Amino acid sequence: xxxxxxxxxxDSLMNQTFRDIAIIFVDDGSPDNCGHLCDILAEQDTRxxxxxxxxxxxxxxxxxGVDAATGDYVCFVDSDDMxxxxxxxxxxxxxxxxxxxxxxxxxCRFQDGELPKPSSxxxxxxxxxxxxxxxxxxxxxxxxxxxxxxxxxxxxxxRFAPGKIHEDVIFSADLLKNLSHGAVYTTKxxxxxxxxxxxxxxxxxxxxxxxxxxxxxxxxxxxxxAAPELTKMALQYAIEYPWMFIDPIYVQRAFHQNQDxx
Numbered sequence: 001x002x003x004x005x006x007x008x009x010x011d012s013l014m015n016q017t018f019r020d021i022a023i024i025f026v027d028d029g030s031p032d033n034c035g036h037l038c039d040i041l042a043e044q045d046t047r048x049x050x051x052x053x054x055x056x057x058x059x060x061x062x063x064x065g066v067d068a069a070t071g072d073y074v075c076f077v078d079s080d081d082m083x084x085x086x087x088x089x090x091x092x093x094x095x096x097x098x099x100x101x102x103x104x105x106x107x108c109r110f111q112d113g114e115l116p117k118p119s120s121x122x123x124x125x126x127x128x129x130x131x132x133x134x135x136x137x138x139x140x141x142x143x144x145x146x147x148x149x150x151x152x153x154x155x156x157x158x159r160f161a162p163g164k165i166h167e168d169v170i171f172s173a174d175l176l177k178n179l180s181h182g183a184v185y186t187t188k189x190x191x192x193x194x195x196x197x198x199x200x201x202x203x204x205x206x207x208x209x210x211x212x213x214x215x216x217x218x219x220x221x222x223x224x225x226a227a228p229e230l231t232k233m234a235l236q237y238a239i240e241y242p243w244m245f246i247d248p249i250y251v252q253r254a255f256h257q258n259q260d261x262x
Contacts, residue, residue, distance in 0.1 A: 003032040005080040005194065010041050012082040012192075014048075018089035023048045024065045025079075029055030034079070059160035059167045062145075066156060075149045082192040084118065090190055091149035094124065099181045102155075104141065104148040106189035112196035118189035125187075129179040130227045136172065137233040143168045147191040154178070169215040169241070173222035208249060208261040212242040 002009075013023050025042075027035040027050060035052055042048040051064050066074060073092065077083055084090075087105070094103035108118035127135065135141045145168055158174045160167045216238030223234035242261070249258050 001030055001032055001034070002080045003030075003034050003037065006034055006037050008082055009077065009079050010037075012085075012087075013077065014041075014045055015085055016083075016088045017086050018092060021047060021088055022069065022071055024068050025050045026061040026065050027052045028057070028061040029053065057163060057165075059162050059164060062160045062167075063162070066159075069152055072152055073149050074152050074155050076146045077191075078146050078193075080194050080196065081146065082116065082194070084188075084190040084192070087190040088149070090186060090188065094184045094186060095149055095151070098184065100126070100184045101179050101181050102148050102150045103184045103186075105185070105191060106187050107142055107144075107147050107191045107193050108189035109193045109195055112194055116192040118192065120188065122186055122188040125185045126182065127185060128182045129176065130230060132179075132183050133172075133176055133223070133227055133230055134233065137230065137237050141185070143172050144193075145171055146193075148183075164214070165209045165211040166215040170218050173219040176222050176226045207254065207257045208242070208245045210260045212245065212261070216241045 010023075010025075013021075023045070025038040025048065027038055035050075038048075038050040042050050049068065051068060053061070053064060062076060065076070073095070075088070075091065091103045091105060094100075106119065106121075108116045110116040132141075136143050141147075158171060158178055161170045164170060220231070220234045220238045223230050245261075249255065249262070255262065
């Protein structure tokens with residue numbers, strides 16, 4: 001259901017400065033014109049491959065994309081977002097020729113209807129597994145997978161949980177279990193995250209899934225095993241993550257929509 005944003009996203013991918021990429025669109029049973037638009041784009045650019053499937057949710061869509069990926073590296077872009085022209089090139093430069101598990105970049109958030117205004121500040125940092133997770137807890141980087149470039153053979157070992165919302169947090173927990181060489185980061189804001197009222201995150205704030213609690217608990221258990229020094233931070237996150245939605249539920253009097261969560 002992102003027909004009005006899809007072409008902007010596609011253009012940002014098709015016009016990457018690094019040309020040797022495959023662009024995989026997964027049409028997860030979208031009821032609007034998205035599937036048809038993807039097919040039109042595939043006729044225009046031989047690098048594009050389209051997968052059509054019945055609606056199974058974001059996790060299954062991402063897994064299908066990973067299964068179809070044959071390149072050395074994989075990155076994820078949500079279809080209502082955009083990326084900078086040098087998104088792939090910069091992340092590849094950081095990762096190629098190193099032993100890091102993945103690279104990641106800064107994120108520019110922008111309101112729907114406006115244009116992104118990214119910071120061009122470009123400073124590199126190397127992070128251990130523990131430091132990377134701590135940066136997520138401190139909100140210095142994102143739990144989302146969409147501002148990162150992974151090695152293909154690495155990401156194929158870490159699957160997205162089918163049928164679960166907040167799959168990015170669950171994925172981060174599984175990522176932590178499999179990380180071996182840390183990550184490399186640039187502060188440059190190369191990923192443009194569109195904030196819109198009808199997005200998954202916004203709609204879930206009105207009807208809150210019990211998966212929020214599951215994701216926080218899942219992450220906490222992973223941290224206790226893989227990075228016990230961060231257990232206190234993980235526990236705080238696991239409590240705050242679902243609790244932050246209690247106020248919206250109360251204000252909107254949406255108790256009947258959130259019985260399972262409550």
